[in-house]
Amino acid sequence: MDIWQGTSHNNRGRNPSGIYAIMESLQSSIMSADGQLPSVRARPRLLLMGLRRCGKSSIQKVVFHKMPPNETLFLESTSKITKDNINSFIDFQVWDFPGQIDFFDPTFDADSIFGEIGALIFIIDAQDDYLDALQKLHVTITRALAVNPNIHLEVFIHKVDGLSDDYKIDTQRDIQQRTSDELADVGLDNVTLNFHLTSIYDHSIFEAFSKVIQKLIPQLPTLENLLNILCSNSGIEKAYLFDVLSKIYIATDSSPVDMQSYEICSDFIDVVIDVSTIYGYDRPTPSLPPTSTSTTTPTDPDSAGSIIKLSNGLVLYLREINRYLALICLMRSEALDKHGLVEWNVGCFQKAIEEVFDIEKRSGVPTPGGPEEGGEGVRIELAIV
Ligand SMILES: Nc1nc2c(ncn2[C@@H]2O[C@H](COP(=O)(O)OP(=O)(O)OP(=O)(O)O)[C@@H](O)[C@H]2O)c(=O)[nH]1
Numbered sequence: 001m002d003i004w005q006g007t008s009h010n011n012r013g014r015n016p017s018g019i020y021a022i023m024e025s026l027q028s029s030i031m032s033a034d035g036q037l038p039s040v041r042a043r044p045r046l047l048l049m050g051l052r053r054c055g056k057s058s059i060q061k062v063v064f065h066k067m068p069p070n071e072t073l074f075l076e077s078t079s080k081i082t083k084d085n086i087n088s089f090i091d092f093q094v095w096d097f098p099g100q101i102d103f104f105d106p107t108f109d110a111d112s113i114f115g116e117i118g119a120l121i122f123i124i125d126a127q128d129d130y131l132d133a134l135q136k137l138h139v140t141i142t143r144a145l146a147v148n149p150n151i152h153l154e155v156f157i158h159k160v161d162g163l164s165d166d167y168k169i170d171t172q173r174d175i176q177q178r179t180s181d182e183l184a185d186v187g188l189d190n191v192t193l194n195f196h197l198t199s200i201y202d203h204s205i206f207e208a209f210s211k212v213i214q215k216l217i218p219q220l221p222t223l224e225n226l227l228n229i230l231c232s233n234s235g236i237e238k239a240y241l242f243d244v245l246s247k248i249y250i251a252t253d254s255s256p257v258d259m260q261s262y263e264i265c266s267d268f269i270d271v272v273i274d275v276s277t278i279y280g281y282d283r284p285t286p287s288l289p290p291t292s293t294s295t296t297t298p299t300d301p302d303s304a305g306s307i308i309k310l311s312n313g314l315v316l317y318l319r320e321i322n323r324y325l326a327l328i329c330l331m332r333s334e335a336l337d338k339h340g341l342v343e344w345n346v347g348c349f350q351k352a353i354e355e356v357f358d359i360e361k362r363s364g365v366p367t368p369g370g371p372e373e374g375g376e377g378v379r380i381e382l383a384i385v
Helices: 056-065 069-074 110-115 131-147 165-185 204-214 220-234 259-279 333-362
Strands: 003-006 019-022 045-050 082-086 092-096 118-125 152-158 193-198 236-243 248-252 305-309 314-320 325-332 380-383
Touching: 045 056, 045 131, 056 069, 056 082, 056 092, 056 204, 110 131, 118 131, 131 152, 131 165, 152 165, 152 204, 165 193, 193 204, 204 248, 204 259, 220 236, 220 248, 220 325, 220 333, 236 259, 248 259, 259 305, 259 314, 259 325, 314 333, 325 333
Parallel strands: 003 019, 045 092, 045 118, 118 152, 152 193
Antiparallel strands: 019 380, 082 092, 236 248, 236 325, 305 314, 314 325
């Protein structure tokens, strides 16, 4: 059997016959130049800010606590900063701020709030007059950047469910233009701001959060690389790695994301994971996987999985990777003629993912710090389907 080995980041399209492998050293990318492990850091924070009633608490409840969107109508106004610990494949915190927060109040400790690595998400109610919100956005950005120039700045143009497509685009263009003019006036013309059109009534809020969270995952290039290899060897058209709790996708292969495939994959999680949680085997908390790389890697027989054939000839495939993550793929139905090989490949992928996150745990780096700590160096050997 041929063996192919490589270390490139995008191995798509280079299909060797036989076994495909990437091999890199395990610890090198995590250790610092002097060979020491970095110190343990705090959880990355996502700060939700914006004017009163713009939808901050609703977003937090819908995305991280599975609250049905209609129930957000009854949420009380937030009067003090609420910190929500999210324990998942990476542990992070979501801070919900009261709308009336005053940066010039002496009790507002900007250094400790903006100082930690993470993202600032500013929410603008697109169904309301947004000039006051833009004013607040500019003050917030200026204040945050003064403390932490590396903070990721994200703007959610929110509640767009009530707007026509044309109006959405016009609103986004107007907000972007006004913001960049305003920032240029105060000498902040090189600031990178990311804009997202969101609503809690469809998948857009999950998509936006996926993009925000992905920036906080140092292992992202490795995960994308593993997904690319899995796709090109298993007849998979599109693959997502989802956080099961929030339905945020933390990585996908490098083919373009289309909303329809994302939505169908996201809905599939609800069906399979909910049913398996209610009726399935109650698995214990997983222990850390062994550190050695074995060549016998069957899929965990206890992990939930499901396959649905769609009317357009594609197949929807789900495999639970661990208690936090699920792999969901759209694949050609012919690929299932060699179902055993697909299962083998997914089993290898599952093991590689465990290793990616295990390296972080073993190295004493529980949370991501930056793209230079990419968690690279995981070995995967796949069969060609
Ligand atoms: N149409 C629509 N309404 C939304 C959306 N998100 C939130 N809302 C509504 O907006 C209202 C205010 O939401 P909250 O989440 O309480 O707003 P908040 O920003 O946390 O408010 P404060 O705590 O007062 O700062 C609620 O009635 C929500 O149902 C959305 O995407 N679309």
